[in-house]
Amino acid sequence: MLALIFAVIAFSIDSMLPALPQIAAELSPDNVNRAQLVLTAFVGGMGLGLLLAGPVSDALGRKPVIIAGFAVYALASVAAVFANSLELLLAARFVQGLGAAAPRIVSLALVRDLYQGREMARITSFVMMIFILIPAVAPSIGAVIIHFVGWRGVFGSFVALALTGSLWLGLRRTETLPPAARRPLNMPSLAASAREVLANPQVRLVTVVVTLGFGQMFALLSSAQQLFVETYHTGDNFPLWFAGMALLSGSGTVLNARYVMRLGMRRIVASAYRMQVVVSGVMAVLVLGDLLPEALRFPAFFIWAVSVFFMAGVTFGNLNAMALQRMGHVAGMAASVVAAVSTIGAVLIAAPVGLAYDGTARPIILATLVCSGLALWLMRRVEEV
Helix, strand or coil: CCHHHHHHHHHHHHHHHHHHHHHHHHHCCHHHHHHHHHHHHHHHHHHHHHHHHHHHHHHHHHHHHHHHHHHHHHHHHHHCCCCCCCHHHHHHHHHHHHHHHHHHHHHHHHHHHHCHHHHHHHHHHHCCCHCCHHHHHHHHHHHHHHHHHCCHHHHHHHHHHHHHHHHHHHHHHHCCCCCCCCCCCCCCHHHHHHHHHHHCCHHHHHHHHHHHHHHHHHHHHHHHHHHHHHHHHCCHHHHHHHHHHHHHCHHHHHHHHHHHHHHHHHHHHHHHHHHHHHHHHHHHHHHHHHCHHHHHHHHHHHHHHEEEEEEEHHHHHHHHHHHHHHHHHHHHHHHHHHHHHHHHHHHHHHHHHHHHCCCCCCCHHHHHHHHHHHHHHCCCCCCCC
């Protein structure tokens, strides 16, 4: 159930990838790169929603806030179906992201209500292991829907997803935040909770690391369709390649769930970013120096892209558990602050990288190298919990 709730975000992004060429041709024929904003607008709305949903759930409980978020998400999806300009579509996507934030972040607070520390990281990894299947199949599902009913039909599938998630949660999950543990929903209480979260140096450090990791992953997602189609000429099989990439990288969540109790979260995260610095550094040298023969360019890019998603599977669950470890009494606020700041920061990283697409993989490879290098440097200052 939690995997499905988490999957709202992934499906809302990845199922749109095959639709970008049609959206560009219909709504932005003069500047096809603007179609990428369909992804960034969603994430921008999600960033704002993440800041609000957690504190509200600390006051009202987890279930009603998740269900209300699903309702906003579904209504915005209906509006997107009827959008007749890119601006209206982007506005609908922004509101859709606003609604999707509640299922995404409040479900994390729900897990924190029940678990903490390495145990929370292990549980989150199992959720992510199932969740990773969604990016694997989402482009294929999106492509099938587009084939039969056009790109607008993808938004109809979002409505079905929202209804399924709401019903499953409502029928199968009891409330995890008892009334006695709830915090008043007023400005002094919210301000005090926010100050407590932001005053913690470890939360601040982990939030920056999450921002860098999410930024490089989302930058790759934003450019994925153009890279596969225009740069490497594999557009006909793009959903299959993307599915293979997601499934291979999903092994990261399996390994993390297996070893996090033994090795600890900090050690695993630092090792993942160290691996990414090495892989992206080698790839940058090969691409910038034009050292790869034609036959090896796409295989090398594919292996590198798998490493980026593998890193995400290894790090994100651990980093969220580390951020929330000492914040159990304000889990909703802490989850919201970490997620909102990291999401908005990721958009600020991903949007210019995506718009810098020049027909090659150079911009995204260099951005990944820089982000991973900074994240690795910051992890030296993060304490183990």
